[in-house]
Amino acid sequence: MKNSISIDPNTLSTKKLHSILLSAVAPRPIALASTVNNKGIVNLSPFSFFNVFSANPPILIFSPARRVRDNTTKHTLENVENTKEVVINIVNFPIVEQVSLSSTEYEEGVNEFIKSGLTEVPSEKIKPPRVQESPISFECVVDNIIHLGHEGGAGNLVICKVVQIHINNEYLDADDNIDTKKLDLVARLGANWYTRITEESLFEIPKPIFTKGIGVDKLPKHIFSTSVLSGNNIGRLGNYKGIPTTQEIEESKILPEVVKVLSIKDNQEKLEALHKIVKLHLENDNLDIAIKILFCL
Ligand SMILES: Cc1cc2nc3c(=O)[nH]c(=O)nc-3n(C[C@H](O)[C@H](O)[C@H](O)COP(=O)(O)O)c2cc1C
DSSP states (O other), rough: OSSSSOOOOGSOOHHHHOOOOOHHOOOOHHHHHHEEOEEEEOOEEESSSSSEOOOOTTTEEEEEEEOTOOOOOOHHHHHHHHEEEEEEEEOGGHHHHHHHHTTTTTOOOOOOOHHHHHEOOOOSSSSSSTTTTTSSSEEEEEEEEEEOSSTTTOOOEEEEEEEEEOOGGGGBTSSBOOOOHHHEEEEOOOOOOEEEEOOGGGEEEEEETOOOOOOOGGGGGGGOOOOSSSSSHHHHHTTSSSSHHHHHHHHHHHHSSHHHHOOOOSSSHHHHHHHHHHHHHHHHOHHHHHHHHTOOO
């Protein structure tokens, strides 16, 4: 393909590869990890190589990597290797600047709670304290640590089993479920970029679980003949539960907006006009009507 570049990762410096991977695999949620060392001194640092991987057992994994710069390891890694305990605190917008400050590479033994101004709250089942200002905190015991290499940039997967969960009431809805609209989560992208999940940035896609979508291959082939319908429009149409019946299609053909389009003489013009109506119905969440109109040609 002419419109892309193709790269063998072995030909790149670790710095360049790191930059490509972190810009491409984004946004990443941020784990604010609080640990203690053998002497009980607290450490707090953020990690965006982080996600949930299992609900039963409840497993979170994050990765304090070897520094690309000088191949040294992070205090958090040393602490979890020694004590096998960590609190993973979720990061939202109101604390993101303090979280960034806590990533400063202070000397061993410096408590980043104090440096960042975040507040320690004793945990119930493990030694490291949790962050009071975090919306949700997971007390975890470390099941296993997988070292992915010995050179700068190598990750270390810290596999954490959740043993206690704390959710600030402020972020719950009336049914005690976490309210995504209230959470105000942030995530990390490439370079110094972050993103914020606001109500305006949220959208829903119905899950194709209860019904099997008919698939794009079962839609009329003319969907590919105009530039009116986007990939997302076509995906939504292919997610519909069944091909409309002949009767449903005939009923759609007498809708005034469709009659008008079907009377257009030029075939290409007719197709584009029909796709525009379909698109409009999709944008108004009327998939039922959109799919029937699509089959009118
Ligand atoms: C938002 C954010 C995300 C980060 N994610 C990671 C990460 O996933 N892995 C990593 O090794 N370092 C990451 N860092 C850098 C560490 O937080 C930083 O090296 C920190 O000083 C490590 O502290 P420690 O030595 O006390 O463990 C991140 C920094 C920020 C600000």
